[in-house]
Amino acid sequence: MPRAVPEGSRILLIDDTWTTGGRAQSLAFALKSSGAGGVAAVVLGRHVNPDYEPAKPLINRLRSASSFDLHRCALEDAAVGW
Known part of the structure; x- marks a missing residue:
């Protein structure tokens, strides 16, 4: 085979x-x-757009996680702006 x-x-x-x-x-x-x-x-x-309505439940869960920062890039450790 x-x-x-x-x-x-x-x-x-x-x-x-x-x-x-x-x-x-x-x-x-x-x-x-x-x-x-x-x-x-x-x-x-x-990147998840926090203004996109279907993404809001995910954004809310991520915001409640103490180690997750929506405004930091995981690759470059730099601020991300929308």
């Missing part, structure tokens, strides 16, 4: 959502089980 990926392949997994890491972990496991030699993950973040 042919393998899903060439034996020993190195895979770069790009994900646009990172909450628990479960999706990336599951995919990395599946890729390694299919023959990949290594899997690395890069997660692309998004």
